[in-house]
Amino acid sequence: MKIVIIGAGAMGSLYGAKLSTAEAPVYLLDVWPEQVRAINEGGITVEDAASGAAEAYPKIRAFSDAAEAGEADLAIVFVKSTLTARAVRENRAVFGEHTTVLTLQNGLGNVEGIAETLPRGRIIAGTTAQGATLLGPGRVRHGGKGKTVIGELDGSVTERIKAVADLFNRAGLETEISANVEGLIWDKLLVNVGINALTAITGVPNGELLLHEELAELLAAAVAEGEQVAGAKGVKLNIPDPVSHTREVCAATGKNRSSMLQDILAGRPTEIDRINGAILREGAAVGIAAPVNAVLHKLVTFLEKNGAGKPRRGM
Ligand code: PAF
Secondary structure (H helix, E strand, O other), rough: OOEEEEEOOOHHHHHHHOOOOOOEEEEEEEEOOHHHHHHHHOEEEEEEOOOOEEEEEOHHHHOOOHHHHOOOOOEEEEOOHHHHHHHHHHHHHHHOOOOOOEOOOOOOHHHHHHHHHOOOOHEEEEOOOOEEEEEEEEEEEEEOOOOOEEEEEEOOOHHHHHHHHHHHHHHHOEEEEEOOOHHHHHHHHHHHHHHHHHHHHHHOOOHHHOOOHHHHHHHHHHHHHHHHHHHOOOOOOOOOHHHHHHHHHHHOOOOOOOOHHHHHHOOOOHHHHHHHHHHHHHHHOOOOOHHHHHHHHHHHHHHHHHOOOOOOOOO
């Protein structure tokens, strides 16, 4: 199965590295020239946060131009959720008639973004509880292991979903199949709602959210608001207790800097509008206020515009 991963950031690089061990050719696409060059020269090195051991994955090629990668059997979209629709539109050369497209991205709206260009029947979706931090071109830190769960949009268990799950498992990425993709996406959304903005604002790694009473309370309040919105929309969550589950993900990815913290530190736009912002929008549509999410949304938007830790005017 030829795999093309669109977006060679932390998660794209981690999945690319691992999948290259499963006898599948893996090509990464990214607009960052240093990243493309580093991968072509030395592959990807994955550093394990727990043990400190580094492992090299040399069997990967990277390109900036989708035409060079060519048509994929499986295309995995790993760009920021704010860029999904554009990334699919601009990398059309990757998608042939037979290509299956998988989104494992954070946030709401990724399936819809892909479906602007491709038929829904070609899309499969899922979530990942892996944590990864990009250390520099060609280098990623694996900050916490977690399950990947994938499914067809209509919940059926097809040969293609079984083949993708099998490939991921062979690559050491523990993967399950779910018949409830909408629930899956919301399960993960609630995790991101609880972790990402709070870590981006405070600068702490995921595990520390559990060590400070004030932060642990805010995490629980933000997730509970999201859960209420999901309930009002009729979304069937797979996770019975999303607050406890978010705490478990904090612990499992304790040393990881959340993707939103990484974005703020690097001065990049974040996914705040697709995460806490999505709770506000979806909540408004069903008449539910989400005041904690509103504050988190405003604070991260401020940091996005003004940068973290920079001296303010007049100081
Ligand atoms: O966005 C992230 O960083 C990840 O989804 C997660 C699971 C919160 C781990 O850091």
